[in-house]
Amino acid sequence: MDQPLVEIRDLRLQFRTYAGIVHALNGIDLEIYERDMLGLVGETGCGKSMTGLAILRLVPRGGEIVSGSIRFRGEDLLTQPESYMQQIRGARIAMIFQDPSASLNPLFTIGQQLETVMRRHQQADKREMRDRALELSKVVELPDPARILDTYPHELSGGMKQRASIAIALSCGADLLIADEPTTDLDVTVQAQILDLLRRLRETQGVAILMITHDLAVVAETCRRVAVLYAGQVVESGPVDEVLYEAKHPYTRALLQASPRRSSRGQPLLAIPGTVPSGLQPLEGCAFGPRCPHAMETCAQPPPRVSVTPAHAVYCFLYDGSEER
Amino acid sequence: MSEKEQIDTQPDVQVQVKNLVKHFVQRTGFLRRKPRIVRAVDGVSFDIRRRGTLGLVGESGCGKTTIGRCLLRLVEPTSGEVYFEGTNVLGLSGSRLRRLRRDMQIVFQNPYSSLDPRMSVLGIVGEPLQTHTSLSHGQIRDRVVELLERVGMSGDHIYRYPHEFSGGQLQRIAVARALALNPKFLVLDEPTAALDVSVQAQVIAQLMQLQRELELTYLFISHNLTLVHYLSDTIAVTYLGKIIEYAGADEVFDNPLHPYTQALMSATPSLDRELRQQRVMLSGGVPDPANPPPGCVFHPRCPRASDSCSHEEPQLVDVGNGHLVTCHL
Numbered sequence: 210m211d212q213p214l215v216e217i218r219d220l221r222l223q224f225r226t227y228a229g230i231v232h233a234l235n236g237i238d239l240e241i242y243e244r245d246m247l248g249l250v251g252e253t254g255c256g257k258s259m260t261g262l263a264i265l266r267l268v269p270r271g272g273e274i275v276s277g278s279i280r281f282r283g284e285d286l287l288t289q290p291e292s293y294m295q296q297i298r299g300a301r302i303a304m305i306f307q308d309p310s311a312s313l314n315p316l317f318t319i320g321q322q323l324e325t326v327m328r329r330h331q332q333a334d335k336r337e338m339r340d341r342a343l344e345l346s347k348v349v350e351l352p353d354p355a356r357i358l359d360t361y362p363h364e365l366s367g368g369m370k371q372r373a374s375i376a377i378a379l380s381c382g383a384d385l386l387i388a389d390e391p392t393t394d395l396d397v398t399v400q401a402q403i404l405d406l407l408r409r410l411r412e413t414q415g416v417a418i419l420m421i422t423h424d425l426a427v428v429a430e431t432c433r434r435v436a437v438l439y440a441g442q443v444v445e446s447g448p449v450d451e452v453l454y455e456a457k458h459p460y461t462r463a464l465l466q467a468s469p470r471r472s473s474r475g476q477p478l479l480a481i482p483g484t485v486p487s488g489l490q491p492l493e494g495c496a497f498g499p500r501c502p503h504a505m506e507t508c509a510q511p512p513p514r515v516s517v518t519p520a521h522a523v524y525c526f527l528y529d530g531s532e533e534r
Numbered sequence: 535m536s537e538k539e540q541i542d543t544q545p546d547v548q549v550q551v552k553n554l555v556k557h558f559v560q561r562t563g564f565l566r567r568k569p570r571i572v573r574a575v576d577g578v579s580f581d582i583r584r585r586g587t588l589g590l591v592g593e594s595g596c597g598k599t600t601i602g603r604c605l606l607r608l609v610e611p612t613s614g615e616v617y618f619e620g621t622n623v624l625g626l627s628g629s630r631l632r633r634l635r636r637d638m639q640i641v642f643q644n645p646y647s648s649l650d651p652r653m654s655v656l657g658i659v660g661e662p663l664q665t666h667t668s669l670s671h672g673q674i675r676d677r678v679v680e681l682l683e684r685v686g687m688s689g690d691h692i693y694r695y696p697h698e699f700s701g702g703q704l705q706r707i708a709v710a711r712a713l714a715l716n717p718k719f720l721v722l723d724e725p726t727a728a729l730d731v732s733v734q735a736q737v738i739a740q741l742m743q744l745q746r747e748l749e750l751t752y753l754f755i756s757h758n759l760t761l762v763h764y765l766s767d768t769i770a771v772t773y774l775g776k777i778i779e780y781a782g783a784d785e786v787f788d789n790p791l792h793p794y795t796q797a798l799m800s801a802t803p804s805l806d807r808e809l810r811q812q813r814v815m816l817s818g819g820v821p822d823p824a825n826p827p828p829g830c831v832f833h834p835r836c837p838r839a840s841d842s843c844s845h846e847e848p849q850l851v852d853v854g855n856g857h858l859v860t861c862h863l
Contacts, residue, residue: 252730253701366819396593397757398816401801405815423730426760426803453805467735469764470805471787478764480736484700 212283213240214384214417215264220277222259222268222441231488233259233272235441235496238514241385245417246408248428248449251438252464254485257421260438261387264419265302266294281385300330303378307390309370313362319346319373320358323380330381345376348414350406368399372406379414386410389421404431425468429453434520437461440486440496447521457523460497495525503527548751549582549605549719554614556600560824572824574600575611576775579850582719582768587745587752589766589783591759591798595820597775598755602721605753606638607631618719636666639712643724645704649696655682655707656692662714681710686740702733706740713744719751727756738765759802763787771795774823774831777850781857791859794832830862838863 222234234256241247249257262268264279266286279286281302286294306312314322323342327333333341339358346354349372362370371391378386388407392400408431411418420432428435429449436446437458445458456462466479483500486492495501498508507526515528556575562568575597582588590598603609605616607623616623618638626634642648649658659681660674669677679689685706696704705725712720722741726734742765745752756762762769762783769786771779771794779792790796797814816835821827827834833843840862848860 252732368819396819397759398593398797398801399819400803401815402817404803424803425731426805429805430803464731465805467732468805469735469738469760471760471763472806474764474783477742478735478738480739481732 211242213280214243214245214282215239215241216278216280217260217264218278218280220260220263220279221275222256222263222272223275224272226271229489232491233441233488234263235492236277237438237441238443239436239446241417241419243384243417244411244415246411246431246433247417247419248432248435249419249421249438250423250425250428250435250464252423252485254488255438256441257423257438258389259441261304261389261419261421264385264387265298265304267298296330299326299378299383300381301383302385302387303381303383304387304389305371305374305378305391307393309367309374310362312374313370313377315362318359318361319365319376322373323358323377326377326380341380342376345380346373348379348410349373349376351376366399367395368402371395371403375403375406375410379410379416382414383416385417385419387419387421390423391420392427393422393424400427407431425453425464426470437464440488440492442492442496443524444497445521445523445525447517451518451521455517455521457517457521457528458497458525459501459503459527463500546583547581548584548586548619549753550615550617551581551601551605552579552615552617554578554601554604554616555612556597556604556609557612570824573775573826574823575604576826578614578772578775578777580770580777580780582751582753584751585745585749586768587754587766589762589769590753590755590772591757591762591769592772593757593798593820595774595823596772597823598757598772599723601772602640602723602753602755605721606635606640608640632666636662636715637718638721639715639717639719640721640723641705641708641712641725644728645701645708646696646728648708649704649711651696654693654695658696658707659692659711659714662711666715677714678710681713682707684713684744685710686736700733701729702736705729705737709737709741709744713748716748717750719753721753721755723755724757726761727758734761741765759798760804771798774820774826776831776860777858778832778861779857779859780850781855781859785855785857789857791853791857791863792832792861793836793838793863797835797837830860 217237217239220234220237224231224233237260251257263274274287320342324338327338342358343354346357351357351372392403407418410416432449435449435452436443439460445452445461456465463481469478481500486496494509495512498504512524512526513529515523517523554575555577558572558574560570562570578601592598600609604611656678659678663669663674663677678692682689687706726737754766766783769783770777773794779795790799797816800814818835829845830843830848833839842862848862850858850860852858
C-alpha cells in the first residue's frame with residue numbers, strides 16, 4: 210500500500226485535572242492516505258476531537274502528549290519545533306470546526322479573513338490575493354462571491370459561514386482537512402449540501418479529509434474508510450462498507466443497534482448497558498470489556514489487532530486466532 | 535358549544551388544535567419603531583389520538599417548538615383553538631388552567647439548562663408536587679423515589695445535584711419531573727438532541743415503555759426524521775410555520791408527496807444502504823419567517839415549482855387514507 214499521508218502510532222494523551230490524571234487517548238493507531246476520506250466516529254468523550262487537535266499539536270492547556278508519533282509525510286510532528294508547526298498549520302493541514310460563528314472573526318469581512326491566512330503562508334500582492342479569494346469562493350460554491358467577500362460573518366447563514374470557513378481552510382492548498390463535526394449545527398437539507406461539497410472537494414482539490422463525527426449515518430454517506438473510537442482507543446477500522454455492514458467489534462455492533470434507522474421501526478433500539486469509563490483509571494485490557502456482552506477473562510489483557518481483511522482491522526479477542534502484528 | 539359537540543363525536547382524540555397562529559412582534563430600526571412580525575406558527579391544525587404519538591418534524595425556525603409551547607400556553611398563541619379532552623385550553627385562566635396543567639407536561643431539549651443546578655433531585659422532581667398537591671414532605675419524598683425508579687434510576691439519587699449526572703440521567707430526571715403529577719399528555723421537545731446515540735436509545739426505550747405503562751399521549755418534536763418515524767404513529771412535517779404534509783408514519787415514509795418532505799428524506803443521512811441513492815438537493819436555506827415568500831412558502835426552493843406556486847397559496851387537501859398535503863401538484 211502507498212505511504213500514508215499521516216501515520217499515527219500509539220498516541221497517548223493525558224490531562225492533569227484536580228481529580229487526577231485523565232487518560233484521554235490510550236494508544237491511537239491511525240493512517241490517513243492521500244485524497245482519503247476517513248471518518249472518525251465515537252461518542253462524547255471518546256477522544257475524537259482530541260485526536261484531531263493532537264495532529265495539529267493544538268491540545269488544550271493541561272493536556273500533554275506523553276508518547277507516540279504522528280508522521281506527516283514521513284516527518285514526526287511531535288519532535289518538530291513550534292516554528293515548524295506554524296508552517297504546517299493552515300498551510301498543509303487545516304481544520305474546520307462545528308460552529309463557524311465561533312471560528313470566524315466577527316470584526317473582519319470574509320475576504321479579509323481569507324487574505325490574512327494567505328498572507329501568512331504565501332507571497333502575493335493584493336490583486337493576486339483577491340483573485341485567489343474569488344476563485345476559492347467559487348470552489349466552495351458561495352453565491353455571488355464578489356459581494357460575499359465584503360460581508361461580515363453575521364450577515365451570512367450557518368451554511369454560508371461553514372462554506373466560508375472551508376474556503377479559508379483550503380486557501381493555501383492544504384493536503385489534509387480536519388473537519389470536526391462540520392455539519393452538527395446545521396439543518397439536514399443544509400448538511401446534505403455541505404457533505405456533498407466536502408465529497409467533491411476531495412476529488413477536485415485533491416485534499417484528504419478527516420471527518421470527525423458522532424453520526425454513523427454521516428460516515429456511511431460520505432466516507433471511504435472509518436475508524437471507531439472508544440475510550441481513547443481505536444476499536445475497529447477499515448473500509449466503510451466492511452466496518453458498518455460487517456461490523457466485528459462488539460462496540461461497533463452495539464452502536465449500530467442503538468441507531469434508529471428506517472428498517473428498525475417497531476423493533477426495540479438496543480441501549481448499551483453501563484457508561485463510558487471516566488478515564489481517571491489507566492486502561493488495562495479492553496476498555497469496552499465491562500460493558501461487553503462477550504467479555505471473557507482474557508479481556509483484562511490489551512486486545513490484539515486482528516486483520517479481518519487486509520484493510521479491515523478489529524481490536525478484540527473474539528477474533529483472535531489469526532493474530533498478526 | 536358547537537366545538538364541544540364535535541369533540542364528543544370523536545372520543546379517541548385527546549388533543550385537537552385548530553388554526554393555531556403565533557406571531558412574534560420584534561421591534562427593529564431607529565428607536566425600535568419598525569415592528570417586524572415573525573410568523574412562527576401560521577395556521578396549524580392537527581389532532582392527537584389518545585395514547586398515540588404525533589411526530590412534529592421540520593428544520594430550525596419552522597415553528598415546531600413554538601407549537602409545543604403554545605399547546606401548554608407557555609407561549610400565548612395569537613389566535614386559534616387548542617382543545618384538551620374537549621376543553622378549550624386557550625379559554626381557561628386561574629385555577630382551571632392550573633388544574634389542566636397537571637395533565638399536560640413538557641420535557642425540554644437540553645436537560646443541562648432546563649434543570650436548576652442549585653436544586654437537588656428531590657427539589658426538582660418534587661417541585662410540581664409541592665405546587666399542585668398537599669402532600670407532606672415525607673409523602674413527596676416517597677413519590678420522588680418511586681418516580682426515579684420508574685424512569686430506571688436509583689432512588690438513592692434524591693439528594694444529589696444536576697452536575698453529578700450525565701446527560702442521559704438528567705433527561706430521565708426531567709422525564710420523572712414531567713410525570714410527577716400523572717399527566718395524560720406529554721410534549722417531548724427534542725428530548726434526545728443533546729445526547730449520544732447509545733444514551734438516546736436508552737431514553738427512547740424508556741419513553742416508549744412509559745407510554746405503554748401509563749397510557750400517555752405524546753407530541754414528539756424533532757428535526758430527526760428517522761427518529762420521528764421510529765416512534766410516532768402519525769407525522770406532521772412543518773415548514774415555515776405551516777404543516778405541509780400530515781399522514782401515518784409509514785405512509786409519509788413510503789409515499790412522501792410534498793417536494794419538501796421528499797427533499798428532507800433524501801437529505802437525511804441513512805445507515806440503510808438501499809436508501810442511499812440519488813438525492814434531491816435543495817438550494818439555500820429556510821427563508822426568514824418574518825418575510826415569508828408569497829404563494830406556497832416552499833416555492834423558492836422547490837425543484838418542481840411552477841408559475842401558480844408563486845402567487846396561489848395551496849390548501850391542505852386529503853389525497854386519501856387521511857394523507858394530507860399542501861401542494862398544487
